[in-house]
Amino acid sequence: MYWFVSISLVFINKWLLSNSDTLVDAPLFITWFQCLVTVCLCIGLSKLSNFFPNKFSFPGLDYSWRTAIRIMPLSCVFFAMIVFNNLCLKYLDVSFYFVARSLTTVFNVILTYLILRKKTGCKAILCCAVIIAGYLTSVFQENGLGTLSLLGLVYGLSASLAVSLFSILTSKGLAYVDGSVWRLTFYNNINSFLLFIVGIVLTDELTELNYLPATFSVASILSLFIPSCLCVMLFSSYVGLFFWSMMLISGIFGFAISYVTTWQIQVTSPLTHNISGTAKAAVQTILAALISLHFKSVLWWLGNSMVVAGSIAYAYVRHKISTREQALQLPQSRSASDMEPFLEKSVASDPERSK
Template sequence: MWHLTLNRRERLTHDRNGFSEKSRTQLKRSGILKMAITGAETMVDEDHGEPFVLRATKIAAVVALYWFISITMVFLNSYLLDNKDLNAPLFVTFYQCLVSVGLCGLMQLLSMIKPDFVNVPAVNFQLKTSREVLPLSIVFIGMITFNNLCLKYVGVAFYTIGRSLSTVFNVLLSFIILKQSTSLQALVCCGIILGGFWLGVDQEGLAGSLSWSGVFFGVLASACVSLNAIYTKKVMPAVDGSIWKLSYYNNINACLLFIPLILVFGELGQLSRFNRLTDLKFWGMMTVGGVFGFAIGYVTGLQIKFTSPLTHNVSGTAKACAQTVIAVVYNSSSKSFLWWTSNMMVLGGSSAYTWVKSREMQKTTRKAPQEPDKEKLLQGEKGDAGV
């Protein structure tokens, strides 16, 4: 019996090691870009033999790249949306989606020419799949549109506060739609975020710079971010679980849906009166904004690859803090102690929520394998008793 048990363990160990080696080989072939655009959260560590200094330098470079692209994208969008001569936020967002579609096509072309450098799945557009993804695309349009409108009315300095309720909506909508409960610790973190949000709104109002339109759009954007995560899970089977395909269909649907919205809200008239339609600098800035919007997915995956999902969230929180400080310094603004306190409450509550959820996921992961093992052990005992 012991001999049989040892043989089983040896086979299991051999299978696991074989799977691990196979996984490493596949991940090395696919590279970082595939991980970033297919939605993988972690990759096998390939740098065990590297000196600490070299690995630390790589991590610092990747985090710096993520910060640069993310912060630049926010400031660039703020610049484009704050254009006094062109009040057409829907058109700006539409053009960025159009650039993303073009870059998706370019990536597929590069994948065929240089498969060792770029490895993405080929996507043949199908109307049935497009219809299945449509509900998510509607939420996606709301998310990016309200996000840009919030940025247009509140500016970069208050942007972190204005868009801070995504975590709260995530908990609320997960309970209403998915019937998922939330721990007391996570609810306390949400309470801190809510407190920071209201304090920030209050301080912005006292300073005389509050835009209720910006706050309203920020709240809607936060709700759409949470809905986007929920609907993404629902439509994943339609695209075979591929984030790359989902992004492709999402952006195509968004481009088509934006056209009637641009007409209904009269932005076509705004464009016809805009005197910089032939200005290459304007279109260059618009295109760069679209490229940065597309690139954020790549650098997000890159940062997760070199650190971890938890570290990525902490880095994102610290980036938001730095982004706020840069905006205040750039605009030579004077903010009160309570205004800064509201930002720290939002960022601290978000970081604490990330840590709490990470601990809960680790506990769930540890418990999950034990139950099947226990079931197998009981089955084995019954079998032995029967013999």
């Protein structure tokens, strides 16, 4: 389920952000709409939980301006994370998308030291070195194939930095919402909803919105009186319906990725989830390469393999360190509640929920 939702979301967003058939170049508006869908789903599920408490549970979402203002600094990082993430996807091929954002682990190590003053062991640093080597190999090969976008690469690095910073600062944001991941998601998306409106105005995307496909256009009105406009009406209505359907699906899948991530961690473990996410990215890369029919060199695949191997090794090393630290702090066997910090960090910092 996690693989299906995550991979589908990436390909849907790629179509929305870079397909010429959409007739609109408005990445901020597209992401703004997805935030709106997430907010509506959070409110809807919260209300349903009140009516059907025995069927499923969802936290209450009482909005507070004071809480929203406190979370705003974190929301700004969240805003940057999803903007750069989608812009990276817009300018780069899906097959290179994973590698372009693969330095998140490296930034985690750097920012953990700079912000939290925590040092990282030699084994973890060695894993980061493997990731960097694979990243550089893939970048040089992608450039040699003539399919590298420097702008997309910069957006990918920016997204990696934002994701890393968000994951580190998330614990502070959770303190304002009683440790609830869903409440934090709710506030982050509301704040980002407002930030996107400002961004849309400042980047002059308002002019692009004039080209948004509409399910019912002027042609549909004229077709009532002029038969020759009927074909135009049918075509424009189809394009508009398909576009808005994809927009809605992307918003639903963006919300669903948080749920399936939580579910996967609950039924497996944080380590298994991290390895599953990396393996999913590898499969996503292979699928994208097959769909695009772009030739990739042996060194290109080697670079990708190094990034995957380094990421899995790092997840394993960090898991062993965390297990050792918890064993020293809590000699007793871990209860189910001890999984909460792992669950919250994985869900809140997952960049693919943002779409």
